[in-house]
Amino acid sequence: xxxxxxxxxxxxxxxxxxxxxxxxxxxxxxxxxxxxxxxxxxxxxxxxxxxxxxxxxxxxxxxxxxxxxxxxxxxxxxxxxxxxxxxxxxxxxxxxxxxxxxxxxxxxxxxxxxxxxxxxxxxxxxxxxxxxxxxxxxxxxxxxxxxxxxxxxxxxxxxxxxxxxxxxxxxxxxxxxxxxxxxxxxxxxxxxxxxxxxxxxxxxxxxxxxxxxxxxxxxx
Numbered sequence: 001x002x003x004x005x006x007x008x009x010x011x012x013x014x015x016x017x018x019x020x021x022x023x024x025x026x027x028x029x030x031x032x033x034x035x036x037x038x039x040x041x042x043x044x045x046x047x048x049x050x051x052x053x054x055x056x057x058x059x060x061x062x063x064x065x066x067x068x069x070x071x072x073x074x075x076x077x078x079x080x081x082x083x084x085x086x087x088x089x090x091x092x093x094x095x096x097x098x099x100x101x102x103x104x105x106x107x108x109x110x111x112x113x114x115x116x117x118x119x120x121x122x123x124x125x126x127x128x129x130x131x132x133x134x135x136x137x138x139x140x141x142x143x144x145x146x147x148x149x150x151x152x153x154x155x156x157x158x159x160x161x162x163x164x165x166x167x168x169x170x171x172x173x174x175x176x177x178x179x180x181x182x183x184x185x186x187x188x189x190x191x192x193x194x195x196x197x198x199x200x201x202x203x204x205x206x207x208x209x210x211x212x213x214x215x216x217x218x219x220x
Contacts, residue, residue, distance in 0.1 A: 001028040002146040004077075004177060005061040011044060012056055018044055020201030021057075026147065026177040031169065033192035034181040035206065035217055040198040042181040043083060046149045049179075050080045079145035083152050085132055089125030093135060096124060100139045110138050114164055130161025137165060147177045154184040166191050185212060 009022040018041035026032055036042050047053040049060075051069040060067040062077055072078050087096055097110045111117060116138070119131055127135065133153055141148060154162055162184075169178060169191050182188050189195070189208065196203045197215050204215060212218045 002177065003027040003061075003063055004147050005064075006049065007059045008057050009045065009048065009055060010057040011041065011048060011053075017201050019048075019055075019198070022198075022201075022203045024179075024196075024203070026179065028146065028175065028177050029173055030194065031173055031178045031180060031192045033185075033188040033195035034179060034198065035185060035188070035195065035212060036181075036198035037217065041201070042198060043151055045198070046080065046151055046179065046181065049149065050078055076143075076145055078147045078149060079140045079143050081137055081140045081148070081150045081153060083155075085124075085136070087124045087132070087136060087139075090123060092121055092123055093127070094120040096135075097139070101142070106142060109142060113138055113168075115161070128158060128161075129156045130158035133157050134161045134164055134168075137168060141168060141172050141176075145176070147179075148172065149179045150181070152182045153180065154182045154187040162187055185209070185218070 004026045006024040009019055011019045022045070034042055044053060048055040048058060048069065049072065051072045055069065058069055060069060067077065093116070097107050101107050101110065111120060116135065119127065124132065137150070137153055153165055157165065172178060180188050180192065195206045197206050197212065197217055199215055206212055206215060209218060213220055
């Protein structure tokens with residue numbers, strides 16, 4: 001089991017404090033749902049944990065050992081699925097998979113995942129949004145990272161692939177800790193083990209739709 005602890009996470013843009021002394025605790029088996037209105041700092045928080053945006057202040061511990069944000073990528077601690085597609089549109093799916101995995105067993109694990117075998121001869125640019133996000137998640141999720149951050153994995157995804165993504169996440173949490181942020185709150189709540197909402201720079205614990213309404217995220 002692995003553990004990731006983040007304390008004092010703070011970030012301002014000019015005079016606007018987006019995140020103010022936020023604390024996160026995540027371990028193997030956890031799926032943390034992160035909610036919040038546009039501009040509240042969800043994607044910024046993920047990028048700061050990943051080390052691609054510099055925090056004003058942050059303390060990170062990996063298995064109780066100090067971890068600098070700039071060492072997250074080279075040390076392979078956290079995998080990150082960004083909001084925007086990142087695979088080359090001109091390549092066929094069968095040519096993308098070996099770019100990530102040289103091991104034939106891992107390649108086969110992707111090739112024969114539900115729904116993938118039938119699209120291996122399709123170019124990435126011709127995939128539906130559901131096919132693309134599912135493929136991206138399979139690639140990132142099967143990397144050897146103990147923690148995984150997903151930025152809008154359910155956005156604009158067809159129902160069939162939402163279910164495949166959920167099945168895969170429930171498999172992954174046996175060996176990883178996962179953070180998900182997405183406006184499709186019902187999908188997040190269906191897989192998360194705990195949840196927070198980012199509001200006025202703070203991280204507030206929430207459990208369900210009722211709590212999200214109480215915090216003004218959903219209409220009354």
